[in-house]
Amino acid sequence: MSLSGKFTNIDPREATSSYLINVNLDSASTVVHSALTSSYYNYPNYPLSLAQSSTDDQVVNDFLGGYWYDTKQVPTLLTVDVSSIFSGKTEDVVYAHKQMIYPKVDPSLLPIATRYITPEGYYFIERPPFQVEVDLYITKNRYSDNRKKMNPYKVWIPWTLTILNPHDLSDVKIMFSHKSLSSMEDVYSPSFLPNSYMDGRICFASSLSQLSVENIDKKDIRYIYSIVFNEFMNGGWNLDLTPNLYRFFQQYQPSEDHPILSKFLNPDKILLKKKYPKMTTRQLENFNFQASTRSYGSVFNYFFTQLSTFSLDETLEFYKEISEFPSNIRYHKCTYSFEELVNIIKKNSKITTVSSYENFSSTVQDILAQNSKLDQSFFLYESFPVIVYNIDSTNLSSSFRLRHYFDLSSLHEVLDHYMNNPSKNKIYLLDYVTSKFSVVDIQKIVTTDYYDFLKSKIGAPYESFESYISFKNDLFAKTAYTSSNSSVQESLV
């Protein structure tokens, strides 16, 4: 069996023994590394202390969301999944292919106002204005026993456009507009609510991980949208992110062309006193936008207080005037035409293609299960973990680097061994430098030796090897979808 990298030609003679290889940054490893950046002192024996001292504590923010120390000395854990390419009788292969192109009728329904779908699988879902009650934690320490909440102001949410990538629920945008979508030139601003990034992406709480995997598998968009949208709009917001409002109004000067924005920036104190009788004279005197910019909490307090005095019409007019802002403020993109929102997806479509790998195996196996004429040998989905250590982790600080630097030939011996001795109860431990490997039987009672070995190689601060495996499996189950972007590489080997 010979090995080759991605997108290269394979010799016809090699085709029979070709495999799809999927190399993942191990989620467990990512999370552990990330967690230890803030609390490694709790684990005095963890080798990160060495890493920190050698690289000036420089943290590299992996664009996929993980944090890695930019050092050559951190041992790194990878997992490698291997599956065979389709093989079977002509009739069965074509039949399965057809079944996948013409699937059984899908009972799921789209959300009622799905306004645009891209071939990449993104859905643009609109919703008319509605009112919400502000549910915002203003205490900084999220672990405090007596976290405080902002006054539950009632504000109008304008027309929203949710951009949903069902392959990756961490990639959800909520955009605001004063009107329903009618043209590619319509302008949207990002959500002005807390936990919204400047490009409209939403920073979700971990509760989304409870979303039923079954429904995600079925791509029940109505269900997924409902969960995601309600999850965000029901609040539980915090002050983690810079308020978009703050960015928008940093340099804005009230103008006659924008009467509602002027009203927003020049509060009607009489109206405020009437609506909030408990506001003291001093509070009213100090209530202005400039004074509110001293903290994220006060920006949102100003925003929600003012918005709560606006009628629906005034709220929509507010966002209409926002849409007339220049599309860039201080080199930051702040408003987007609908066409720009679509084009952003096109640029990122590669990520979607990669994540579609997950659907692939489950779809094929679904069909296999439904059609007794096809036995399991039709599609040999084999997956076994290979833990690779002794890797120069400088090259692993992003998926881009991993794609280019990970030498698949190091897997040669491991693959050969696995194909000759297939077993689901083994973990391969591969020394990347020497290409030598050992095999751990995970069914066997785990001895201290195995754990010590692993600990010495990857420095995982687990109580036992079993607890590491359990933790890792648990993480994979929880992060299978939300961290799908860390799926890095498929190659023909």
Added chain:
Amino acid sequence: MAISILTSNANNVSVKVNYNQDSSYISSFVYNNYSNDLQQIAGELDRVVPVTDFVSSFTKNNYIVKDTGIMPPGLLYATKKYLVFEKPPCYENVSIIYKQVDNIDYDCDEESIYRIPLPWQLYIVKYHEIKNENQIEYYTTDVRMYFMKTSLMHPDQEMFMVPIPNFYSNGDLCRPFFSDMDDVEKYSKDFAGVIQSAYDWVWNSGTNLDLTETVAKYYSFYQDKPENTILEKFAVPFTHEIGKENYYIGDSYVAALFKAWESIDLHEISNINWVKNSQNPRFYSDFSNARTNLIGEYLQSIDQSSQTHRNLDCCDSCSEYDDEQDEYINSEDCECECHIPETPIDYDALYAFAGVWPPKGFTYLEALASFMQEDSEISHYSLLRHIRNIEDQVLMS
């Protein structure tokens, strides 16, 4: 012979064929989704497409091959060939010429127009993709429509038949005639265009008396129980009787129904009762199928022997042929089953046994599946044929 798919996308399948132990053969095939053809296009494969293409071809959400364009609200389902949308209650004009199409003189015959309130409507549309100068364009090819009590909330929600001419009783719309290509080309070539043209096919293409079975069935189903139906709104109570097997009904009945329908307010329309659909395009076919295929089972179910499979050949031996009368005359002592006096068949009971009357109708999911089924039945046959052809070609090469 084993075949491995090396690469594939929605239309192209590249395969490797092992036709003996020592050598293999790699070929490429085009899989045509519309004709369901699998055609060999190249002998040797000189380039392997990225595996991601192969993988993405199996991804359920990749059926839509281009951006949909901005769509009106109400889309419920969308795949590469079908889409489903709903419309809320509204008023629409129905324009009808009270003649069958062959007898219509469009210069002389006048249209009658009725403004009727509609309940929630569900449209299932089949569309076709055409590649035109590297642009993929969508065209509507078939439309189905149902009435609903509410917006579609669940896949098992009941659908109801539309009692308007030119609908088949399973919900299919008889395709309209177009006066020129502009009637086809004037729509945008995206989902919005497909949705608009489907809506226009139903409401802005006129209708006539070619297909009136749905109207006939509305009468026959509710004539004895007109409460909460259009029949209740007749100025003069409806007293005629329309047989349940009637598949055609005259202009006066159609006109009377529309006239009464016009008198209903929009806010009332969601409470009006409708009839469920037939399983076949026509109730007529449902009844015929029941008589042909299920009568034996029905008679068995009521402990009667089947009279549909009588062995008429027995008459050769137990009867005498009367040349003058040109028929067999039974022997007096004949005891063949075929000469047992016939039991009169209760057709109402047979139709109830067969589930065709009162009609079972469709849930949303059943309606969608039955619409899609028409394609897959044909394709399965042609697919197998093409697989055999490919195998032959490979073996002979």
